[in-house]
Amino acid sequence: RSIIKQVSVISGIRYGENDQSDVSIRVISDHIRGSVFMISDGVTPSNEGRGYVLRRLIRRAARHGKLLGIKGVFLSELAKTVINENKDAYPELVNKTEHIKSWILTEEESFQKTIDQGLVILKGFIDEMKQKNNTVLSGENAFKLYDTYGFPIDLTLEILHENQLDVNVDEFEVLMQEQKERARAARNDDSSAGWDEELFGDIGNEPTEFIGYECFESTANIIGISKDNKPVNKATQGEQVTFLLDKTVFYGESGGQIGDRGVIYNDVATAIISDTKKTTSGKILHIAIVESGSFAKGDCVSAKIDLQKRxxxxxxxxxxxxxxxxxxxxxxxxxxxxxxxxxxxxxxxxxxxxxxxxxxxxxxxxxxxxxxxxxxxxxxxxxxxxxxxxxxxxxxxxxxxxxxxxxxxxxxxxxxxxxxxxxxxxxxxxxxxxxxxxxxxxxxxxxxxxxxxxxxxSGMRQQEMQIKQIATLLKTSVGDVVEKAESLLTEIKAAGKEIELLKGKLAASSVDSFIDNAIKVGNTMVITGRVDNLDVDAMRGLGDKLRDKQPNSVAILASLQAGRINFVAMATKAAIADGANAGSIVRDVAQIAGGGGGGRPDSAQAGGKDASKIDIALGQAVDIVKKYIK
Structure with missing residues (x-):
């Protein structure tokens, strides 16, 4: 009862007042309890077996939370109530509290992204079905929800049933099977192998005998050769082919382990094995380039793997x-x-x-x-x-x-x-x-x-060499590299501050020059200037100085710094009273340089894209201000 009570508190809906909300409260309570115990037993959300059951429990509980109007994630906190209620009978739950909450939170957050988008699409399908008096959603649309938006079919069914609608499950299953076949074909497809399971009906479906766990070189017989996915009886110098042997020391790529490389040879021919694959029937394919001579089906060869690689x-x-x-x-x-x-x-x-x-x-x-x-x-x-x-x-x-x-x-x-x-x-x-x-x-x-x-x-030696090179560049010993680097970073940071200070002073020295070249528009002075290598904060500081010296003014400044174009516009109260708006002005100026921006009437900034247009933009600034001054 404490779980049901907590769901009621979270949702703000009293249990027992409405049959529909009661169902959702019971679903959440039941599913969160089951989820807690499954995770405690070592199950984690997945798309297989018990993990899929757990995933469905968490996601169904989350959806019923939405039906109750609960915003955001809530199940991980509700899990604490389950643990507290059962800690006497199952004390191991307490030690696993954070572990259980973390898995539930991760799954619930993941589902939030899925359900929000999927519900919008599904609602559109439902509205369309009702308009057309159609009661069955096509398997194609259900598959689209699953494949494109990650919306599980069981959730689609549940929502449709709530609306007295259904899904063409048979069509959905056909599409799912087709997808699995495509995935399986993609996994098995390897153009380099040049092999079709049906190419050699006389060979049968018996897997190749692998003798390479203890033995790394052995004799074998060539029982099949393919080239360009066609069976051939002979492979000659320079040809890329696939050999099938009656037994082999070469491990065919499978179980996550890559295939062996090596060589097969006899008295008259040699072939370099560049890779080894394993087919679904267990045949081991030796992908090769014939280096010299020629091989024929039925030849006896020696097979030797690259032991160092193995x-x-x-x-x-x-x-x-x-x-x-x-x-x-x-x-x-x-x-x-x-x-x-x-x-x-x-x-x-x-x-x-x-x-x-x-x-x-x-x-x-x-x-x-x-x-x-x-x-x-x-x-x-x-x-x-x-x-x-x-x-x-x-x-x-x-x-x-x-x-x-x-x-x-x-x-x-x-x-x-x-x-x-x-x-x-x-x-x-x-x-x-x-x-x-x-x-x-x-x-x-x-x-x-x-x-x-x-x-x-090898990795340690490479790092050791790099550290020695760094120590040489820093003119210190390997043991003092970190201390030296920290010292230099402190110096660089201090130097950077000094540089910015000097830039500001240099720009400030231009204040009188910018004012001398200002143009009067009505009662407002329009001041423009280019101050490259200043950041936005320094540009604003310069703009403040210009406003202080000219009580009725608009200042438009531009800077190119490390490839970045910045514009700043500042307007005094008197200029604003005359109609000036820094946000609008800087936006119009920046557009000339391919950018945009805006801000408040008294202070605004913008960016540009075309550095070649900076001076043109500043040149048109006066005409732009004229549009706003009364």
Whole structure:
């Protein structure tokens, strides 16, 4: 009851007075309670599984808040009421208060942007349907709301049902399926591979046997060759082709890990493998340029990977596993993988989290990974059933597609994940881990990029060289670089102030000259002047001096400073009484230089775009003032 009472307080609507508002109050109360407990259990908003259920609960509660007239976000504060009401029975909620509120706030703020725009579009559809006596919204329009504005179909259905309307769900589902097919085709499309799954019907759909976990060079038979997406029987010198082998030591790009490079050769020919891809059926494609000789279908060849590249990839892949565990340990159990890239030169890991990591959190994660590296934990590979792996608490992608048998990569007692990629044998072989940057990918999704091994050493050497160069330029030692830089910045700041002061004095010396060249319009003196390299504040100060010396005057000043054009107009009370308006005058003057602006009758500023027109604008200032003086 306390949750319902709090919703009533926030909305200003008493519960029990109106059936319609009572429904919304109950929906909010029920959904916020469910959301709090789901987040406490480690679920985070997403578009998959339990995360999608949570997202729908939060968003439906937010929309019913709008129906009650609640402005802005409110659910994260309401979550505190849920926690207080249940803290005796569930004391763990108290320790997770900020974590729960942060996720709800992030999701609610994200939804605010979606719903505000989507509701306007949907209202337009509803009005149009009612005018035409149409009771069913087309699947095309429902899909447009979802695809263009991020408006979920379940929300569209709910709002339409409230208006005794419906959606052509079948048409919507067809369009959704077509979109998924387009996305799948885009993911699988790779023109460099030059391969169509249907090209070689005689090969079958069996995946290529991968023997490259322990073996880095082996013999194999060429069972297929394609060029320009067509099957061929022969590949000759200079041709770019794709080879299919009966077995291979080359890892095909998959699971976030890039493919191997290397070479295939025999006594009469050599081909450089520039990349390796994996098809949906598990065939491993060797993208190659024939360097010498010629290959034919059926040839026996030797296949050899670039071992140095593979070892760099292995270090990065194993470090990614450690990174995920370190993030969970540092940030909480809500962290889960949203994507990854494991390359030769760096690694990238996307994960669920509601806020940017602080410097302290980033240091903690980096230190944790390096600590585990130094522990020299053995990396053990085993195969088991999916059910057994889940029972043992092995980390897996929530939406990952796994067979009955799975491969488990275990690093001591620290990390255990389902993974088909290539790894070091001991964490010490990673060498070092350096976190490069952390950034946002999407709402509730963060990204970390990092490097390992010699890449860390290379980066440190480069930074060391840059610091030495800076020290040389500053004529100090490496240890005193920061102190010297701070000292110079203080000197530069003081010098800048001195320069501005001198500029002001120099400009002030021009006051008499500007007044001597003033032109009288009625009883008002029109003063113009160009004062390059003065900022707006200095220009105003000069304008004040001109007004002080000429009680009935309008001053129009122009300055070109670091490529920026500024105009300032100042008018005295007497000039304003005669009809002058600084805001209007400066606007008209600036328009001649391609700009605009305005302000008060006594003081205004504007900008320009064409520096070649500054003097022309000042030259026409008198005629512009004449338009306003009575």
């Amino acid at each position: 070892q760099s990839i292995m270090r990065n892949h194993s470090a990614t596993h450690l990174l995920q565990r370190a993030l969970i340990k540092t940030l909480g159990k809500h962290v889960s993988q949203s994507g990854s890239f494991v390359g030769e030169n760096y690694l990238r890991f996307d994960f669920t989290h509601f806020a940017a990591l602080s410097d302290a959190e980033l240091r903690a994660v980096e230190n944790e990974v390096n600590d585990v590296i130094l522990q020299s934990l053995n990396v053990d590979i085993s195969h088991t059933t999916l059910e057994d792996a889940k029972a043992r608490g092995v980390t897996a992608l929530f939406d990952g597609k796994y067979g009955a048998q799975v491969r488990v990569v275990k690093m001591g007692d620290y990390s255990a994940e389902l993974c088909g990629g290539c790894h070091v044998k001991n964490t010490s072989q990673i060498g070092l881990f350096k976190l490069l940057r952390e950034s946002a990918v999407a709402s509730g999704i963060r990204r970390i990029e990092g490097i390992t091994g010699m890449s860390v050493i």
